[in-house]
Amino acid sequence: MKKPSTERxxxxxxLLYRKNILIGLLCLVIAVALELTGxxxxxxxxxxxxxxxEDQWHEVEQPDAYTVSYNGELYKRADRIEEGDEVTDTATILQVGRDYMFVPSSVPLTGSRSYQDGIITITLNGETFKAEAKQLSLxxxxxxxxxxxxxxYWLLAIYLGLLFIAAVFQFIHTFILQKTSNRIIKRMRDDVFAHIHRLPVNYFIDQPAGKIVARVTNDTEAIRELYVxxxxxFVTSVFYMAGIYVALFLLDVKLALMCLLLIPVIVVWMKLYKHYGGKYNTVVRSTVxxxxxxxxxxxxxMSIIQAFRQEKQTSKDFERLNTKHFHYQRKLVRLSALTSFNLVNVLRNIAFVAFLWYFGSASIGVEGIVTAGVLYAFVDYxxxxxxxxxxxxxxxxQLEQARxxxxxxxELLDQPVEPQNHDSVARYRGRIAFQHVTFAYKKGENVLKDINFEVQPGQTAAFVxxxxxGKSSIMNLxxxxxxxxxxxxxIDGHSTxxxxxxxxxSHMGIVLQDPFxxxxxxxxxxxxxxxxxxxxxAIDALKSVGADRxxxxxxxxxDAVLQEKGDSLSMGERQLISFARALAFDPAILILDEATANIDTETEQIIQRALxxxxxxxxxxxxAHRLSTIQLADQIFVLNRGTMIERGTHSELLSEGGQYYLMYQMQQGAVKEGAM
Structure with missing residues (x-):
């Protein structure tokens, strides 16, 4: 089955918030429609x-709101004549150059015009009309x-009112969409962070922590910019363009069809940008x-870097990544600089050239194929x-960066997760058995080979x-x-x-060598x-392990506030807190992963009592590395290259004189040497 695309x-x-988005889009449509009425x-x-x-004016008898008094007579424009108006004569008002002429007779309203010595001359379709005319004063x-x-005044007031209403709807649209966008990103970040907790441990072994952090923070922030x-x-622009095209078609179909050529140009450019911008952005995001x-x-x-004087080398490594990031960012800047304002300017100029070509200089004159109002509206749109x-x-x-x-x-969300089932199970008695267990982190490289052992409830078993x-691998399994x-x-006869x-x-606890x-x-x-x-x-647990001291x-x-990683505490103090943590959760099975390896001898006595x-x-x-800490263990298992070579109590293994005996003698010798 084909995986859904990133866009999908x-x-x-x-779509999780489609109701809010639909309300926002409806407000946008209303705002655009109102604004485009201008x-x-x-x-x-x-x-x-x-x-x-500039029309025919009829002489009438009765005055009303549309009549004009001129030379002692009342005149009313032809399109204002109503039933009941008694028309006695007809005059015409025509514009010649910048002046308006009053012609006391009916003459054509179109054609080329000239005025001289009280006579207006009109040429239309090869015919010439002459009539007396008088220039109107201001x-x-x-x-x-x-x-x-x-x-x-009414039209201006209506337009201002529509603009105000459009502004209100525009505000509602912007507020709802931005609020919804932030909710989407909040939901996405929560999902990503929750998903991380369900990933198997080996994913974190293969991925540096910084890369995962970048996906949860930097990458989701880029997506936030996409939604917000x-x-x-894009939505506003598409609706706005759609509204303009509707208006253009209402004004002049042929001109509107010419303007439609703009759409394939934009689509082609977006595809080209997606190809190159996507390629560069992939490198940029990976480098980040x-x-x-x-x-x-x-x-x-940092302490190791400074101790070994590796500041320059570390800076060089970072500078290499930073240079790569700069190089591809520069490519993106160049790609954007070649377009954006420049591309739009070219398209705008081409559109106006086509507009002028279509009309021609003669067409904008008095014989124009469109009215002045249509011409103004078309240029405005x-x-x-x-x-x-x-x-x-x-x-x-920003679109490509977000994509x-x-x-x-x-890609992170698509990583397979561990099956989740948090239903409670009865507390273990604690009998553990490994039966012919073989395990490899990588195929063909076994780190455990045919491991068999059993630990009874309440026993302490040590692995050396x-x-x-393969000691830690047993605990991982x-x-x-x-x-x-x-x-x-x-565990208790049930396969894990x-x-x-x-x-x-759910009934296990762990204390690590370096407690977190x-x-x-x-x-x-x-x-x-x-x-x-x-x-x-919690306080009882801390007192039980001696941390109250x-x-x-x-x-x-x-209630003391601890710094990151507990750096204000000593290693022993951090270890005691981790013991209290394990004790408070009351596990049936407790794993101590070299819990005393980094503890000094004096602190070890406190730790041993806590243990x-x-x-x-x-x-x-x-x-355990220190064999002195496990002498009282009920069982000791000795591992070598993934196989179990010895098992028994401390005294039994010493009496066998095998690997455990040699290890113990080496540590005892080291202790005696240190005491000299």
Missing amino acids: KLLNFA PFIAKRLIDEHIVGI SELYRFFEPEQRSI KVLAT SDMNGSINEAIQG LNRLFQPVTDLVNQLP VAAGRVF GHTGS LFRFYDPQTGDIT REWSRQQVR IFSGTILSNVTMNDEKISREM FIEKLPDQY EVLKQGRTTLVI
Whole structure:
């Protein structure tokens, strides 16, 4: 089945709020329709109320709102004559140059005109008409305009009112669409962050943290610009252009058809920009992710960088990425500079050349094929047509940037997730069994080979071996971060595959070699904001592991705010908090992953006492480097290159004189040497 395109996925997110979007678009349509009435009102104002006095005027007997007094007689324009008006004579008003002439007879209204010595000459279709005429003074001309003033004022008032109403609808449209856009992005960020928590652990091993952060922050911010600004501009421009084209067709079909040639030009350009802009933006967004990863790594390892004087090399690595980013950004700038304002200007000039060519200089004269009002309206609409075109072209860079960013976000969202099932399962008794388990992170490179062992409820089992022997892999399998290729892992006789990964982990706790402390208070690091763990339970857990000795010396004690990663605490103090965390969650199975490896000898005694509290009533699996810490374990398993070579208690393994014995002797020798 073909996967939906990036555009389709963006649309699906938008459709989650389709009601608001439809309301916003309806307001937009109303605003555009009201705004585009302007040229039509201007056309009527020009043709009927300004240029309209150039017409036949009939002499009438009775005065009304449309009659004009001239030379002691009452005159009324031909299109204002109503039933009941008694017409006694007809006159004509014509414009010659900049002057208006009063002709006391009926003459043609079209044709070329000239005036000399009180005679007006009209040439039309090869025929010549002559008649007496008198030039109207400004005061006399004003009388013929006077009846139209009220209509002109009304039309202007209507237009201003429509503009005000359009502004209100425009505001509602902008507010609703921007509010909805921000909701869409909030929903998308929440979905992406929630999706990250459902991804298998191996995804985070393959992806630098900075790249993932860039997708959740930078890329979604680019998409926000798409919904908030770009799409709003595109939708507005499309509706605006559609409205203008409707108006153009109402004015003149042939001219409107000529203007339609603009649409394929824009479509072709958008496709070209999508091709090249998409290619450049893909590199730019990828490079931004790499830069985030580089910055994150540099900050995390700043102490090592400075200690080994690698500042220059680190800066060079970042400069290489920054130069690549600059290079492709420059290509995008060049691509945009070649178009945007320049492209629209070229199209506008071509449109006006075609407009003039169509009319011709003669056509705009008195024998023109259109009225002055139509001409004004068409020029106005033609000018208005290029504003949305400018907006469309100027938004292409942001559109492509957002489209590429969306592709990266959806690529993350398309990553397969672990099946989710948080239904509670009964607390384990804690019997663990590995049965012929073989496991490889990469196909053909087995890190565990035919592992078999069993740990009874309440027992403490320790795993020892050199680096790379497979100790941590056993814990990863037990937590179901991975599943073995062959064999089975059971808890209380149930295969871990029978439960979801969340259910398997629901009664397990872990303490790592380097405990992770979250930003927040000491208590929040123990409770992990779980409502099931009260403040009293957290404090009891901290006291049980002996953490109260240093906590109660702090100004805010248990509510003390910890810095990122708990850098204000010593390693031992951080470890005690992690022990309290495990104790508060009361796991049936506890895993200690080299929990005392980085602790000094004095602190180790405190940690060992805390461990004894922690292990009570639980099945405990310990990964240990210091063999002195596991002498009381019920079982010790010795691993070597993924195979289990020895098992037994501390005394049994020493008596065998095998690998464990050699490791123990080496550590004892190192201890004695250190004591000398």
